[in-house]
Every structure is written in C-alpha cells, then in structure tokens.
Amino acid sequence: MKSKFMLFVWAALVTIVLIGSLSFARQGIGLITEDFASSNDISWRIEEFYEYIGPAILNPIDKEEAMKKITVTDSEIEEHRTRYGTLADQLSNIHDQYASRIADAKDNGNEDLLTTLVEERNKKLEDIKKNFESDAHVEAKIRKAKERVLEQYLNEIKMNSFSLPIAYTLTDVDTGETYTFGDTYASSIYKKEFNASNGYLKAYSLPDRHVRGDWSSISYDDSEVYVTDEDILNMANPVKLFEGEVIIPKTVIGKGGELYSQYKDFNRGKSMTFAFYLIGLLALGALLTVAKFQKEWVTETAFANWYSGVKVDAKIALLFATSFILLGYVESHSNLHNFFMYQSLGRWGVWLTSFIVGGVIVTAFLAFQLVNIIERWKQIGVFEADLKNSYTAQFFKALQEMFLNRSIGVQSFILLIGFFLAGIGFVFAAMNPFLVVVYVFCVVFFALPVLYIFIKRSAYLNRILKATEAMAAGRLNEDIKVEGSSPLAQHAKNLNNLREGVRVSMSEQAKSERLKTELITNVSHDLRTPLTSIITYTDLLKDETLDAEERAKYVDILDKKSQRLKTLIEDLFEVSKMASGNLELNKQRVDLTQLLQQALAEHAEEIAESGLDFRTTFPETPFIAYVDGQRWWRVLDNLIVNAVKYSLSGTRVYITLRKMGDNAEFVVKNITKYELGENVDELFERFKRADTARHTDGSGLGLAIAQSIVDMHNGQMKIELDGDLFKVTVTVPAG
Structure with missing residues (x-):
C-alpha cells in the first residue's frame, strides 16, 4: 500500500514539473515582461481597431461613387439569361408552375385570385422574353442586384463596433482633416504615435483582411447575381495616410473601468502562474531528494506479475499510447496563464480531476511500463523470449505457416x-x-x-x-473420394493413407498381445529357474549325512541363485516404476566423460577376462550434460555389460562419446555372439535376450531399463543391426 502511495506521489510531482517546464518554456520569459496592454486579449482588439477605423471612419467608401463602378460583363448577361434553360424551357416551366393554381381558382370561382395569378404569370413570361430580346434589360437587372448586395456589404462595414474604448487624434497627411475621439492627453496603458519617423497610419477603405485577399468572412451572393472579388476591389478608395496618436486610457483598468475585471484576471493569472512555477521548482527538488524514484514501488506489486504476462508488442503499443496521452495532457494544460485568468471553482474541479486521471495515473503507469521493460531487458534471454512470443512474431509465423x-x-x-x-x-x-x-x-x-x-x-x-x-468412430471400410489435384484432394489422399496406417496399427496391436504372452512366459521361466534351484538345494541341505565340503558347496549355489533371483526382482520393480512414471529424476550437471570412465573401470576385470578388445573414444575435456548421474550410469553400465556378455570372443568393441550439435551421443558397436533375428525392435522388450536359449546370466531387462531411462531424459536410443554387427546409439540433450 505504501509503495502505491509513494508511486502516485512521485507521479504527481513529475506531472507538475512537466507542466511547469513546458509552460515556462513557452510563455514564462514573455510573461515576465508582458503587461496587460500587450496581452493577446488586448492585442487582437487593437489590431481590429486599426483594421476597421479606415473603412468605418477615416476612409469610408462613398456608396454613390461605388455604385458607378459596378460592371456587368457579357458572360454574366449570358449566364443570367440561360441559367434556367432555353427560352422554350423557361416559358414552359412558368406555364407549368401556374397551371394547377389557375385551374383551381377557376374551379372555385375566385376571380380576384385568378386575375392576380394570370397577371403574375404573364409578367414573368414577358420578363423572360425580354431577357432573350435585350441585353440592356438583363444588364439592368444584374446591376440592380449587385447594387443591393454591395449596399448590404458597406452597411455591415460601417456597423462594425470597436470592442475597446480607444482615444485617438489622427490627421490626414494630404488634406489636414483631423479625426478625434476621447482624450489623448490622459494617462494611458497603451500609446502609439504615427508620424514620418515612426510611420504613418494607412487607412484602407476595405478591412485589411479583404485587401490581402481573404474574403472568407464576406457573404455577397444573391439569388440573381454573384458579386465577384473584383467588384469589391473596384469600389475601394485610394489608401490615405494619417499622423497622430492612439491611446487606451488608464481609467479603463481602474476600479469601475470598462476593462477592470479583465485587468484583475490578467494579473491574477500572472501571479498564480509564477506561483505554479515555484511549486514546480519545489517538486523538482523533492524528486531529487526525498522522493527519488525506487523500482520496488513498481516491481513489488501484484499488478507487476500480471503485466509480465502481457505480450511485448501489446506493451510497446501501450507505452506509445501512454506517452502520447501524457504529452497531449501536458500540452493541453501548459497554457497556465490563460487557465488561471479564467479559472472558476467549477474549472478547478475539472482541472484537478484531469490532473489525477490524465496526469498522475498516466505518469505512474508510464513509469511502471518503463521499469517493467528495463527489468525484463536485464534478465538474460527473457526479452528475446518475449519477442518470440509476441503477437507480431506469432502473426508472421502464422503467415509463414499459411x-x-x-x-x-x-x-x-x-x-x-x-x-x-x-x-x-x-x-x-x-x-x-x-x-x-x-x-x-x-x-x-x-x-x-x-x-x-x-x-x-x-x-x-x-x-x-x-x-x-x-x-x-472406427468405420474404416470406405476411402475418401479424391477429386482433382487441389490441396484438399491431397489431404484426402493423406487421410486414406492414415486409414491404412490404422489398419497396420491394429496388426501391430496383435503383435503386442503376442509379446505380452511371451513376456509372461519369460518372466515365469526366469523366476522359476533360480527358485527351483533354491528349493532343490535347500532339500539337499536337510540331509544330515552331508560332509562340510558338500554343504558349503550347496550353500554357495543357494547364495548365487538367491542373488540371481534378487537381481531379477529388483530390475523388474525398477522397470515397472519407470513405465508407470513413478520414478523421479535428480538432474544435475554431470561430466559424461568421467562417468563413462568410471563405468569402464567398474568392469575392467570382466573386460580383461572376456578376451574382447575395447576401443574407446571420448573428449579429452569435461563433457557436461544435465542428467541424473546415478540413472545415467545405469544406462552406461547396462550397455557395457550387454557388450561383454553378447560379443563374440576375440573381437573388438567400439565405445564412442562425442558431441553432435546440441546433443551428447554415446555409441556402442560389437560383433554379436548369437545370431539375431531381423526385428531388432523386440530386443527392447522386457526379458528379451540375444541368447534365446537363456543360458547366460542376466535379467533380460538391460536394454528395456536403458531405454526407459533415456526416454525420461528426453533422449533417444536406437539399435542398428548389419549382419552380426550390433550398434546401439544413445543421444541426450547436452548443456
């Protein structure tokens, strides 16, 4: 709980520093030197004053003179004439418009309405005919419509009211005519002089934006004509130059003045902005001292465990989204002066809410994301695994598999x-x-x-x-019909092959049943043989006439048969445990070279007595693998014992240990003493021996035990037979 609290405190301090830093970079220096008169709110009003004082007061357009400058082109006349089609089309349309109304008036006996409609129709028909007969008639209509639109436009300019109480004294440089408003000698918050050295005031007869070609604010269309930009510019007067001065009296910001409330808001915003900068400096100091970031605030949370399972590309997308949200938030809240100027109690609540949600929470989450990425980057192999498991990697893998x-x-x-x-x-x-x-x-x-x-x-x-x-469901009687050569047809062929494979599998199952029967027979034989000997010699020992030498001989035989029986039972139990999965491995780093040397040394005496020539090849340096040392020694021991028992006397036995790619490979090759059948896979079966007469010692479980141990290590064991050459290859992952 404390970690979460400290993380959010840290995030709040960071958010304050970010907002304050961006705000100061944008407006801090300017705010130090800026006064109320140079503020944006006043500046655009002053510009508005200079834009409209010419058209409204100093250089207004004379309406009568402007109307004389109106022009009507031949193209305008033709466009007006044919706007609604040919003469026949327009006459037909007028007749159609009035036909039903005139008919209704006749049916209702309304003579006054009938007369009015007929006169109105005839007047329009006559006007249309004149349009096609006389250019002067059309020109007069267009000119009248343009006069109406231009008059409306000039009235709109003159009606423009200035939003500032500005005083001025301005004199026409050419005519000497002076225009005065208010007291220009009063104390002022803004003052500008116009003269030869400072520059004269240029008074246009059109708003400055229209002189620059910006007509977006003008609407001078009419149902009959369209007034062009050229029409507007043609009626403009020449530019006049004025000297004098323009001021904003100081009284307007005094108590009760027209701009008093705005002046108070400006100064309040300025003071509170600098107060926020001071808070930002204190926050920065806290971040560098008592509130230094600690990664434990992030890593020791339940959310961190859940977030670690999120795909890395989803994390990157979230990181970019969070960064853009934070940048957007800081950007939108960096204009502190304007906010503090117009803030109210309600706006403070909105700001505080957005500060917590858009600033603190987003900053905390961004810090959490960065720490998570950095920590996972530090862990060897983790970031690479995250990339392989990402949605993007899975998508391209799926695309490739497609x-x-x-x-x-x-x-x-x-x-x-x-x-x-x-x-x-x-x-x-x-x-x-x-x-x-x-x-x-x-x-x-x-x-x-x-x-x-x-x-x-x-x-x-x-x-x-x-x-x-x-x-x-087991219905294997019918093949799937193969149609054409499409991939689906090939799939149908594969399913047919699979069906045939199931039939083969059923045959193998019958074979397995046969091997089970042989297993029971072999187990019974191998257990009964030593047990019979034990019973027989036990009975012989009951003869009191036996001398000490014979008794010792019988006891020695009983001991050997008992050990034989014990070995059989222990091997049988071990195979059963492996088959049932109840045997656990104790894997550790083991030197396979040393383990092989120990196994060979264990049987050095037997090898010397066997008359076999053992040729070994293994690495001179330690060969490390992650295995259960005790169990893996059993694999090596069983294979070496198997080679000693079943190799033809006087031949060579080759034992090789080497590294093949990422695996360790152990190979035993020897010439067999007994003739083996073609099906070498049955040698892995329990109680199977190369000595089919079962005259040799051993349980017949050596290869079965070795196979089970290799399988438990996720390795492979393979037997190859070429005539009398017997080869066993065992591979296990090295590491």
Whole structure:
C-alpha cells in the first residue's frame, strides 16, 4: 500500500514539473515582461481597431461613387439569361408552375385570385422574353442586384463596433482633416504615435483582411447575381495616410473601468502562474531528494506479475499510447496563464480531476511500463523470449505457416484481397455512378467465379470432415473420394493413407498381445529357474549325512541363485516404476566423460577376462550434460555389460562419446555372439535376450531399463543391426 502511495506521489510531482517546464518554456520569459496592454486579449482588439477605423471612419467608401463602378460583363448577361434553360424551357416551366393554381381558382370561382395569378404569370413570361430580346434589360437587372448586395456589404462595414474604448487624434497627411475621439492627453496603458519617423497610419477603405485577399468572412451572393472579388476591389478608395496618436486610457483598468475585471484576471493569472512555477521548482527538488524514484514501488506489486504476462508488442503499443496521452495532457494544460485568468471553482474541479486521471495515473503507469521493460531487458534471454512470443512474431509465423502449402496460402491470400477490393470498389461505385459499370463487370467476371470456387472447395472440405469423423468412430471400410489435384484432394489422399496406417496399427496391436504372452512366459521361466534351484538345494541341505565340503558347496549355489533371483526382482520393480512414471529424476550437471570412465573401470576385470578388445573414444575435456548421474550410469553400465556378455570372443568393441550439435551421443558397436533375428525392435522388450536359449546370466531387462531411462531424459536410443554387427546409439540433450 505504501509503495502505491509513494508511486502516485512521485507521479504527481513529475506531472507538475512537466507542466511547469513546458509552460515556462513557452510563455514564462514573455510573461515576465508582458503587461496587460500587450496581452493577446488586448492585442487582437487593437489590431481590429486599426483594421476597421479606415473603412468605418477615416476612409469610408462613398456608396454613390461605388455604385458607378459596378460592371456587368457579357458572360454574366449570358449566364443570367440561360441559367434556367432555353427560352422554350423557361416559358414552359412558368406555364407549368401556374397551371394547377389557375385551374383551381377557376374551379372555385375566385376571380380576384385568378386575375392576380394570370397577371403574375404573364409578367414573368414577358420578363423572360425580354431577357432573350435585350441585353440592356438583363444588364439592368444584374446591376440592380449587385447594387443591393454591395449596399448590404458597406452597411455591415460601417456597423462594425470597436470592442475597446480607444482615444485617438489622427490627421490626414494630404488634406489636414483631423479625426478625434476621447482624450489623448490622459494617462494611458497603451500609446502609439504615427508620424514620418515612426510611420504613418494607412487607412484602407476595405478591412485589411479583404485587401490581402481573404474574403472568407464576406457573404455577397444573391439569388440573381454573384458579386465577384473584383467588384469589391473596384469600389475601394485610394489608401490615405494619417499622423497622430492612439491611446487606451488608464481609467479603463481602474476600479469601475470598462476593462477592470479583465485587468484583475490578467494579473491574477500572472501571479498564480509564477506561483505554479515555484511549486514546480519545489517538486523538482523533492524528486531529487526525498522522493527519488525506487523500482520496488513498481516491481513489488501484484499488478507487476500480471503485466509480465502481457505480450511485448501489446506493451510497446501501450507505452506509445501512454506517452502520447501524457504529452497531449501536458500540452493541453501548459497554457497556465490563460487557465488561471479564467479559472472558476467549477474549472478547478475539472482541472484537478484531469490532473489525477490524465496526469498522475498516466505518469505512474508510464513509469511502471518503463521499469517493467528495463527489468525484463536485464534478465538474460527473457526479452528475446518475449519477442518470440509476441503477437507480431506469432502473426508472421502464422503467415509463414499459411504458405506451408503454397497453393492454399496463395488462394487464401487472393481471396482476402478480392473481398477487400470488392468492399473498396463498392464504396467508390456508390460515390461515382460511372464506376458502377466497372464494378459490375469485375463482380461478374472475377468475384462470382472466385465465389463459386470457394463454395465448391468448402463443400468438398465438409465431405472430408464427415469422412474423418467416420474414421475416428472406427468405420474404416470406405476411402475418401479424391477429386482433382487441389490441396484438399491431397489431404484426402493423406487421410486414406492414415486409414491404412490404422489398419497396420491394429496388426501391430496383435503383435503386442503376442509379446505380452511371451513376456509372461519369460518372466515365469526366469523366476522359476533360480527358485527351483533354491528349493532343490535347500532339500539337499536337510540331509544330515552331508560332509562340510558338500554343504558349503550347496550353500554357495543357494547364495548365487538367491542373488540371481534378487537381481531379477529388483530390475523388474525398477522397470515397472519407470513405465508407470513413478520414478523421479535428480538432474544435475554431470561430466559424461568421467562417468563413462568410471563405468569402464567398474568392469575392467570382466573386460580383461572376456578376451574382447575395447576401443574407446571420448573428449579429452569435461563433457557436461544435465542428467541424473546415478540413472545415467545405469544406462552406461547396462550397455557395457550387454557388450561383454553378447560379443563374440576375440573381437573388438567400439565405445564412442562425442558431441553432435546440441546433443551428447554415446555409441556402442560389437560383433554379436548369437545370431539375431531381423526385428531388432523386440530386443527392447522386457526379458528379451540375444541368447534365446537363456543360458547366460542376466535379467533380460538391460536394454528395456536403458531405454526407459533415456526416454525420461528426453533422449533417444536406437539399435542398428548389419549382419552380426550390433550398434546401439544413445543421444541426450547436452548443456
């Protein structure tokens, strides 16, 4: 709980520092020197004053003179004349417009309305005819409409009111005429002088923005004409130059003045902004001293454990999103002066909420993300594993696997592109009717054939799935019909092969039952033989006439047979444990070279007596693998004992230990004493021996035990037979 609290305190301090730093970088220096008169709120009002004092007061356009400058072009006359079609079209339209209304007036006997409608219709018909008969008639109509629009525009300019109580004394440089408003000798917060050295005031007869070609704020369209920019500029007066001065009296910011409240807001915002900068400095000091960031605030949380399982590309996306949110928040809240100028109790609540949600929480989460990434980067192999397990890697892997069967991949890709283009084409066709023809052509000659093939393949796939269900239920009588040479047809062939494999498996199962029977027989034989000997010699020992030498001989035989029986039972129990999975491995780092040397030394006497020539090859340096040393020694011991027992006397036995890629490989090669059958896999079966007469010592479980131990180590054991050459290869992951 304390870690979470400290993390959020740290995040709050960081957010304050970020907002304060960006705000100071943008407006801090300017705010130190800025006064109320140079603030943005006042500046744009002053610019507005200079823009409109010319058109409204100093250099207004004379309406009568402006109307004389109106021009009407031949193209305007022609456009006005034919705007609604030919003469016949327009006359027909007028007749149609009045026909039903005149008929209704006749039917209702309303003579006054009938007369009015007929006169109105005839007047319009006559006007249309004159339009096509006389250019002067059309020109007069256009000119009158333009006069109406231009008069409206000039009235709008003159009605513009200044939003500042500005005093001025300005004199026309050419005529000497002076314009005065207010007391320009009063104490002021803003003052600007215009003269030859400072520059004269240029008074335009149009707003400055219109002189620059910005007509976006003007609406001078009419139902009959369109007033062009040229029409507006033609009525402008020449620019006049004025000297004098313009001031904003100081009284406007005094108590009761027109700008008093704005002045108070400006100074309050300025003071509170600098107070925030001071808080930011204190926050920075705290971050460098008492509130230094500690990674334990992040790592020792339950959320950290959950977040570690999130895919790395999702983390990166979240990191960018969080960073942009924080940058956006700091950006939107960095204009502290304006905020403090216009803040209210309600706005303070909104600011505090956004500070906690958009600032503190986002900053804390961003810190959490960065620490998580850095910590996982430090762990060897973890970040690489995260990249391999990412959504992006899985997507590209899936995309690659999509083309394992290139035909299916290409067809699926074309199908996806086709559907995508069909959607795009539909949108464009809806936007442009001309493209409908192209779209229909593509649908008929491309989309529909592709759709037909897709449906046909889907139907074939469903038939294959139904046949697969029948195979899973054990109904193996019918083959799946192979149609064509598509990937689905090849899949049907593979399923047919699988069905045949199931039949072979059933044959193998019968073989397994036979081996089980042989197993029981062999177990019974190998256990009964020593047990029979024990019983026989026990009975002989009961003879009191035996001398000491014979008695000792019988006791020695009993001891050997008992040890033989003990070995059989212990090996049988160990194999059973391995088969049931109840045997646990104690894996550790083991030097395989040393372990092999120990196993050979254990049987040095037996090897010397066997008459066999053992040739060994193994690394001169330690060869480390992660195995259960005791169990792996048993594998080596069993294979060496097997070679000693069943190798032809006088031959060589080759034992090799080497590294093959990431695996350790142990190989034993010898010439067999007994003739082996072709099916060497049965040698892995329990109680199977090369000595089929079962005259040799041993349990017949050596290879079975070795196989089980190798399997438990995720290794492989393989037997190869070439005539009398017997070869066992054991591989296990090295590390």
